[in-house]
Amino acid sequence: xxxxxxxTDIQRSKRLRTRAIRNFFQALxxxxxxxxxxxxxLVPFLWMLLxxxxxxxxxxRTPPRWLPYDNVRVEINGKAYPLYNVxxxxxxxxxxxxxxxxxxxxFVDPANPEVVIPTELQQGTERVAEAIMExxxxxxxFPDAMSRGSRPTVGxxxxxxxxxxxxxxxxxxxxxLFSNTPVAYAFARIKFPGRDLLFxxxxxxxxxxxxxxxxxxxxxxNDTLGWGDSFLPLIVPTFFANxxxxxxxxxxxxxxxxxxxxxxxxxxxxxxxxxxRIVIPLSTPVLATVTVFTFLYVxxxxxxxxxxxxxxxxxxxxxxxxxFQGQHTMLWNQMMAAATIFTVPIVVAFFFAQKTFxxxxxxxxxxx
Amino acid sequence: MxxxxxxxxxxxxxxxxxTHSEKNNFKxxxxxxxxxxxxxxxxxxxxxxxxxIYSFSIYHSKRPLEWVGLQNYATMLTDDLFWxxxxxxxxxxxxxxxxxxxxxxxxxxxxxxxxxxQAFYRVIYFLPSIVPTVAGTILxxxxxxxxxxxxxxxxxxxxxxxxxxxxxxxxxKPALMLLGLWGMGGTIMxxxxxxxxxxxxxxxxxxxxxxxxxxxxWNITIPMVSPITLFNxxxxxxxxxxxxxxxxxxxxxxxxGAPLNSTMFYSVYLYQNGFLFLKMGYASAMAWVLFVIILxxxxxxxxxxxxxxxxAG
Numbered sequence: 264x265x266x267x268x269x270x271t272d273i274q275r276s277k278r279l280r281t282r283a284i285r286n287f288f289q290a291l292x293x294x295x296x297x298x299x300x301x302x303x304x305l306v307p308f309l310w311m312l313l314x315x316x317x318x319x320x321x322x323x324r325t326p327p328r329w330l331p332y333d334n335v336r337v338e339i340n341g342k343a344y345p346l347y348n349v350x351x352x353x354x355x356x357x358x359x360x361x362x363x364x365x366x367x368x369x370f371v372d373p374a375n376p377e378v379v380i381p382t383e384l385q386q387g388t389e390r391v392a393e394a395i396m397e398x399x400x401x402x403x404x405f406p407d408a409m410s411r412g413s414r415p416t417v418g419x420x421x422x423x424x425x426x427x428x429x430x431x432x433x434x435x436x437x438x439x440l441f442s443n444t445p446v447a448y449a450f451a452r453i454k455f456p457g458r459d460l461l462f463x464x465x466x467x468x469x470x471x472x473x474x475x476x477x478x479x480x481x482x483x484x485n486d487t488l489g490w491g492d493s494f495l496p497l498i499v500p501t502f503f504a505n506x507x508x509x510x511x512x513x514x515x516x517x518x519x520x521x522x523x524x525x526x527x528x529x530x531x532x533x534x535x536x537x538x539x540r541i542v543i544p545l546s547t548p549v550l551a552t553v554t555v556f557t558f559l560y561v562x563x564x565x566x567x568x569x570x571x572x573x574x575x576x577x578x579x580x581x582x583x584x585x586x587f588q589g590q591h592t593m594l595w596n597q598m599m600a601a602a603t604i605f606t607v608p609i610v611v612a613f614f615f616a617q618k619t620f621x622x623x624x625x626x627x628x629x630x631x
Numbered sequence: 632m633x634x635x636x637x638x639x640x641x642x643x644x645x646x647x648x649x650t651h652s653e654k655n656n657f658k659x660x661x662x663x664x665x666x667x668x669x670x671x672x673x674x675x676x677x678x679x680x681x682x683x684i685y686s687f688s689i690y691h692s693k694r695p696l697e698w699v700g701l702q703n704y705a706t707m708l709t710d711d712l713f714w715x716x717x718x719x720x721x722x723x724x725x726x727x728x729x730x731x732x733x734x735x736x737x738x739x740x741x742x743x744x745x746x747x748x749q750a751f752y753r754v755i756y757f758l759p760s761i762v763p764t765v766a767g768t769i770l771x772x773x774x775x776x777x778x779x780x781x782x783x784x785x786x787x788x789x790x791x792x793x794x795x796x797x798x799x800x801x802x803x804k805p806a807l808m809l810l811g812l813w814g815m816g817g818t819i820m821x822x823x824x825x826x827x828x829x830x831x832x833x834x835x836x837x838x839x840x841x842x843x844x845x846x847x848x849w850n851i852t853i854p855m856v857s858p859i860t861l862f863n864x865x866x867x868x869x870x871x872x873x874x875x876x877x878x879x880x881x882x883x884x885x886x887x888g889a890p891l892n893s894t895m896f897y898s899v900y901l902y903q904n905g906f907l908f909l910k911m912g913y914a915s916a917m918a919w920v921l922f923v924i925i926l927x928x929x930x931x932x933x934x935x936x937x938x939x940x941x942x943a944g
Contacts, residue, residue, distance in 0.1 A: 293744045300741060301755050307813060308759055310781050311770045323779045326788060442666035455660030456653050465667065468675055472873050472925060474901055474918040476678035478685060478911050483678070503670025534659055563763045565876040570906070581765040588769050589884050595773050602766035609761050617754075620761075621820060 311606075314599040316400040322595050333399040339376045346373075347392040349382065357395065368392060401596070405604065408597035414586070419575045421601055424583035431494050431579060432561040438501035439508055439557045440550060446504045447512030448538050452524065462513075469506045473566070481570055496571040497564075501557075508553055511623070515549035516542060552623040555616050562609060580605045682915040690911035703916035713917070715892050716900035719804065720872060723896065724928075727808045728867040732860060735815050739822035740848070753823070760816030768880040771810045772797065797883065800893035807877055807894065818863050825859035826852065854941045861936045865929055872925050873898050897921060 270278075314322065317331040324332075334345035337359050344359040349370055358370035361379065370380045370392070384392050409421040449455070450462050485491040490499075524537050532540070543550075568579045578586060584601055591598070613620055649657065661668070686703055688696040707713050742753050759767065774781045775796040783793030796806040829852055837847050875898040882888070887903050888895030901921070905914030 290746060293741075293746045297741050297744070297746065297752050300738060301752055304756050304759050304813065304816075306781070307770060307774055308762070310774060311762075311766075314773065325779055326784050327779065327781060442670070445663040445665075446667040449660045449663035453656055453660045453663060455656040456649060457657070458660065461664070464671075468671070470869075470926070470929070471675065471679070472869075472918065472922055474873065474898060475682055475915075475922050476675060478905050478915050478918070479678035479681035480674065481906075482911070483681075500670065500674050502666065503674060504667035505670070509667065534663075538663075559761065563765075565765055565879070569879070581763060584765050584769060585880050588772070588880070595776075598769060599773065602769055605766045606762050609763065610758070613758075613761055621824075 311599050311602055314596055315404055315603045316402070316600075317404075317596045318399075318401050319594075319596065320394070321396070330398045331400055332396040333401055335395040335397050337373045339371065339373060344371075346395045348395055350389075350391045358392075360392075404596050404600040408594075408600040409604065411587075411591075411597060414575045414590070417575050419578070419583075421580070421583060421587075421604065423576060424578050424580045425604070427494070427577060428562060428580040431497055432558050434494070434498045435501045435561045436554055436557050438498060438503075439505070439553060442502050442504040443508040443512055443553070444543065444546075444550075445538065447509045447516055448542060450509065451513045451516035452521075452537075452542070453534065465506045465509055469510075477570065484571065491571070492573045492577055493571075494577070497561075497567050508557075511553060512546070512549060515546060519545050548619070548622075551616065552619050555612060555619050556623050558612065559609060562605075682918060685912050685915035686919050687916075688912045690909070692909065696912075699912070703913045704920070706913060707916065707920065712892065712895065712900060716888075716895045716897050719893065719895055720874065720897040722804060723807070723874060724868055724871045727804075727811055728864065728871050730808060731811055731815050731818060731867060732863055734812055735818040735863070736822050736856075736860070738815075738819045739826055740852075742819065742823055743826045753820075756819055757816035760814045762814070764814075764876045765880050767814055768810060768877050771806070771813070772881065772883055775806055775809075797881065798890050800891040803881075803890055803893045807881060810877060810881075818867070821863060822856065822859060825856040829855045857936075857940045858942055861932070861940050864936075865932055868928050868932065869925055872921060872928070875899060875902065 313329060313331060318333040320334070321328070321332045336343040336345050338344075339359060339361075344361055346357050347360055347368070347370065348355050349358045356372065358380065359373050359376075361369040361371055363369075363384070366384050368382050368384055370382050371378065372380075382391060384390060409425075411420060450458065450465070480496070484496040488495075490496050519542055523541055527537050527541055563581065564579075565581045565585070568582045572578055572582060575583070575586065584598075584605055587601060588598060685696070687700055688698050689702075690696060738756055742749065742756060746752075762770070775783070777783055777793070777795040777798070782796075786793040794802040796802045833851050833855075834847055837851055842850065874896050878894045878896050878899050879887070879902075882894060887899055887907075897917070898921075901914050901917045904910045904917065
C-alpha cells in the first residue's frame with residue numbers, strides 16, 4: 264500500500280459536497296441542453312395536435328395561443344349562438360349574436376331574446392363587441408375532416424383513403440412475409456454453389472435508384488397489363504421479395520443455431536420442413552420487425568401511389584392528404600386533424616413495438 | 632457482411648464438375664430463391680434494360696419508339712432547367728446532408744448523457760421521424776405560414792422579422808432542410824447505437840490520463856463512430872439525390888418547383904418530364920445520369936473515407 268495522507272472527516276465531507284455540487288450542475292446543464300433541443304422536436308408535433316382541436320376562428324389568431332379556444336355559446340330557442348361582451352351606454356353587457364353580416368351584428372340579450380339590437384361592430388376606431396372565448400377542444404374537427412376528404416363531389420372522403428391504405432398495407436405485409444422468408448432462408452442456410460455471388464447481386468439492387476426502373480414499370484403495369492389506377496402495381500411486386508427484407512431476415516436466420524436444423528435433418532426432415540417448422544417459429548421477433556417496417560413504409564409511401572393511382576376513389580391517405588392540402592389551403596384545423604389521424608396508427612404501433620422499431624433501425628444501420 | 636468480404640472471386644472463373652450434393656443444394660436453393668429470381672427479372676432486370684433503350688429514344692404513346700441515339704443526353708447539356716435542378720439538388724446534398732449528420736451526432740451525444748428520463752427524451756427526439764412524410768411536410772407548411780405560422784409569430788415575439796419561407800426562392804430550400812432536421816430521428820438512433828458501442832474502457836482510460844470531455848469526444852468517440860458517419864453520409868447522399876415527396880408536397884397549390892424553380896430538384900424535374908410532359912425518353916436518360924452520379928459519389932466517398940474512417944477490431 265502506498266502512503267496516502269489520512270483524510271479527516273471534515274476533508275471527506277467537503278470533498279463529497281464539492282462532488283455533489285458538481286454533479287448537480289452537470290445534471291442541470293445536461294437536462295437544459297436536452298430539453299432545449301428537444302423542444303425543436305416536440306413543439307411542432309404538439310402544434311399539429313393542438314391545431315387539430317382549434318375552432319375555425321381560433322386557427323388564424325395572431326399571436327397564436329397554445330390551447331384551443333372556442334366561442335362561449337348560449338342556447339336560444341333550441342339553437343346555440345356565440346356570446347359577446349358588448350359595450351352599451353349602460354356598460355358592458357353579455358349579448359348573443361344571432362347573425363353577423365357586413366360589420367353589423369344582430370345582438371339579443373339572452374334573458375330577453377325577443378328584442379334584437381342591431382349594432383355596428385366597429386364604431387370609429389373602437390371595437391364595441393368582443394367575442395367571449397373559453398378553452399375548448401373541438402373534437403368535431405376529426406369527423407368533419409374525415410367525412411370531408413378533398414373531393415366531396417366525387418363521393419370520396421378520408422374514410423375511403425383510410426380503407427385504401429389499410430387494404431394496400433395488409434396485402435403488402437402478406438406478400439413481404441411470404442416471399443422474403445424462403446429467399447432469406449436459402450441465403451442463410453442452404454450451401455449452394457454461387458450463393459455469395461447471388462447475394463451480392465441482391466444487395467447491389469439496393470443501389471439502383473427507383474427512378475431508373477420507374478418509367479418502364481409504369482408503362483408495363485399501365486399499358487401492357489392494364490393495371491392502371493388499381494392497387495395491383497403497388498401490391499403484386501411485394502410478392503416477389505426485395506433486397507432490404509431479404510438482408511434483414513438473413514441476418515436473423517444466421518443466428519439460429521445450426522445444430523437444431525442438423526438434428527432435424529438427421530431425423531429425416533426436409534429442408535422445407537426445417538424452414539417452416541423450426542426456423543419460422545423461432546423468428547417471430549424479426550418477422551414482427553419486418554411487419555412493422557413494411558406497414559410503416561406502405562403507410563408513408565407517396566411516390567408509388569402518385570404514379571399508379573389517378574382517381575380520388577383509389578387514393579391512399581398520403582395522396583388524399585396532399586390532395587386535400589391543394590384544394591382547401593385554409594382549413595388548417597381540419598388538415599391537422601386529418602394529419603393526426605394519419606399519424607396516430609404509426610405512433611400507436613411505435614409505443615407497442617418500441618423495441619422492434621429501434622431494433623430494425625439498428626439492424627439496417629449496423630455494419631455487420 | 633463479415634463473411635462476404637472474405638469471398639474470393641478468381642478470374643478467369645474455374646469450372647469444375649459439381650458433386651452430387653452440390654447439384655441437389657443448387658436445385659433446392661433455386662426453388663427457395665424463386666420469388667426473388669422472378670421479381671428480379673420482371674421488376675429490376677427488364678425495366679433496367681427497357682429504360683436504357685428508352686434513354687436513346689423518343690417515346691410516343693401510340694406509335695413505336697423512335698431511336699434518336701444520344702440526343703436525349705445532348706439535350707441535357709443545353710437544358711437550363713436541368714442544370715438548375717441539378718444545382719438545387721447539389722445544394723441540398725452539399726449543405727443539407729452534412730448539416731443533418733452534424734446535428735444528429737450532437738443530438739445522439741446529448742441523448743447518451745447519463746440523465747434521469749433518458750428513455751423519455753429519446754422517444755421525443757425520435758417521434759417526428761415516424762410522422763408520415765406528407766403529414767410532416769403539411770405540418771411544416773402550416774408552421775412556416777408567414778402570418779399565422781408558429782415559426783414567424785415566435786420570431787416576431789422576439790422582434791425578428793421572419794422570411795416568407797415558401798414564397799421566397801432563397802428561403803424555400805432552408806425551409807426544407809428544417810423539415811429534414813425535424814425528422815432526423817432515425818439517423819440519431821443509428822448514431823446513438825454507435826455511441827453505445829464505444830468501449831467504456833477507452834473512455835475511462837482517457838479520463839484517468841486527464842483528458843477532458845472535449846478531448847475524449849474528439850480523440851475517441853468521433854473516430855470510433857466514423858464508420859457510422861460514413862454509413863449515414865452515403866445513405867444520406869443517395870437519399871438526397873432522390874429527394875422528391877417533400878418537395879412535391881411543399882409547393883402546396885403552386886406549380887412544381889415553386890417558387891421560381893427553387894425547389895425543382897433532380898427527381899422532381901425527372902417526374903415532370905416523364906409523367907407530366909410525357910417525355911419518357913428524356914426522363915429515362917435523366918434517370919441513368921442520376922444513377923451514374925450516385926454511383927460516382929458513393930465510390931468517391933468510400934475512397935476518400937479510407938483515410939478518415941477507423942474500423943475497430
